[in-house]
Amino acid sequence: MDDVEAVVLVGGKGTRLQPLTFSAPKPMLPTAGVPFLAHLLSRIRAAGVRRVVLGTSYLAETFADYFGDGTTLGLEITYVVEEVPLGTGGGIRNVAKHLTSDDVLIFNGDVLAGTDLRAVVATHRHTDADVTLHLVRVPDPRAYGCVPTDGDGRVLEFLEKTANPPTDQINAGCYVFRRSVIDTIPEGRPVSVERETFPRLLATGSRVSGHVDTAYWRDMGTPADLVHGSADLVRGVAPSAALAGPVGxxxxxxxxxxxxxxxxxxxxxxxxxxxxxxxxxxxxxxxxxxxxxxxxxxxxxxxxxxxxxxxxxxxxxxxxxxxxxxxxxxxxxxxxxxxxxxxxxxxxxxxxxxxxx
The missing domain is CATH 2.160.10.10 (Hexapeptide repeat proteins)
Incomplete structure (x- = not known):
């Protein structure tokens, strides 16, 4: 997929583990022997993507000091810093001038996942979508907002947390954006893709597709998730090419x-x-x-x-x-x-x- 670029958004919020251990941002916390972000970058590289734009508003020099220009990972990494936190949508818009491909993979930098990235891009192109969301099925979706789709895989709406969710599909924090759509996001202010960008696209008749699977997925927002996610990486339950040794x-x-x-x-x-x-x-x-x-x-x-x-x-x-x-x-x-x-x-x-x- 050398015709696709990737954007990784790493925000300032940290895990509650952070004050107890490291001053580095959560994506740099050692996880299965390497910084957490290294696992995501290894999956991006394995999917055939070569160019990554890393957007952050917090300790950006920490990422650059460790990953450099990406050469050792087989990547070309560009760093873009937000002067103030802009949210997911604002963060995507903030890196727009550094993008050159027609289709762009977007990742939340605090999610550990195992979905087939090539398949997500294939769904995006097959459905001629403006935006495609990776949706993962979870056993108990009550803790998350739900994203129902129709028989053609078209996203119908974005629902807040509810005690009786109509679907087990949730937003997994991985998207494919058509480059032209990124330019429609307001510039220079915080924007939420879940509350503003995606609902606006649905309201204006844009094609928003869902790529639904049951791949490994874990939001690494709590210490418990970090511990269990690290263990899953070590045992090979969660895929990564960045481990410091064999799985076991x-x-x-x-x-x-x-x-x-x-x-x-x-x-x-x-x-x-x-x-x-x-x-x-x-x-x-x-x-x-x-x-x-x-x-x-x-x-x-x-x-x-x-x-x-x-x-x-x-x-x-x-x-x-x-x-x-x-x-x-x-x-x-x-x-x-x-x-x-x-x-x-x-x-x-x-x-x-x-x-x-």
Whole structure:
């Protein structure tokens, strides 16, 4: 698809994990061993797209410092900065002058997905659409706005969240725009594609198509989504050509040391220089560089920031531990507990579970 360009929009909003760990924007948080954005860029490259415009209003230099001009990824990356946040529609309009192709793939930069991008473009062209949306079917669409389509794949309307959604199809955050449509988006002000651009296109009789599938999809807006998404990448459930190693039960980076009788599985990422002690059990977790898990400790679906330490016999389930924080021996943290960077919890200092009679 060398006749298609891609636009990736990475906004300023971050995950609630961010204050506990890194100052970088969420798309740069290490996920399965590399910045999250690297996984999306690898899928774009695998689909045959070569030119990417990265639009951001937040810490743009962070992206440029890491990805450069895109040569190492087989891409040509152009960076466009918003002076003020412009929303999805405004962000698309803001990069318009840098686009040259007739069809443009647009991505929200905080979504992890596995759809066939070539198929989305094929639907766009086959239906002669002005805009095509990737719509994914989800088991419970009540938490999302719904997008019903007719028998010809034409989008009928955009519905807000409801307790009784008429369809299980939701907006997956990937679009194909006809280049001429981008020029109709108001310039220089915030614009929402969901609330303004797409409804206007429907009202004026434009063809808005839906490419519907059941491909892997996860919005990475919460720490839980980030942890589970990372585990899915490591296990190969979510596709990516950017992994730092082969898919499997664990991704172990250079310099990590794991005791022979420790069990590390469930898509865990073990960062550089991490130490995991005897008899420890680590499942579906993200252990950033230099973290330490003591003997007999349990770490499940949790994040340990850089240099964080978990003492012997401690239990962490669905918890986030900030950089350099220390969790004392036999402490127990569950159900979304957060420990800020550099905090020290003494041995036996916290038990975060109910008493059982």
């Amino acid at each position: 039960e664990a991704l172990v980076l250079d310099g990590a040391r794991i005791a022979d009788d420790a069990r590390v599985h469930g898509g865990t990422t073990v960062g550089r220089g991490v130490r995991i002690g005897a008899g420890a059990r680590v499942e579906g977790a993200m252990l950033f560089d230099g973290a330490v898990v003591g003997a007999g400790a349990v770490v499940q679906h949790s994040v340990l920031g850089m240099g964080a330490q978990v003492g012997d016999g401690a239990v962490l389930v669905d918890a986030i531990v900030g950089d350099r924080a220390v969790i004392g021996a036999r402490c127990e943290l569950r159900a979304g507990a957060r420990v800020w960077p550099d905090v020290v919890l003494p041995p036996h200092g916290v038990r975060f579970s109910p008493d059982v009679e």
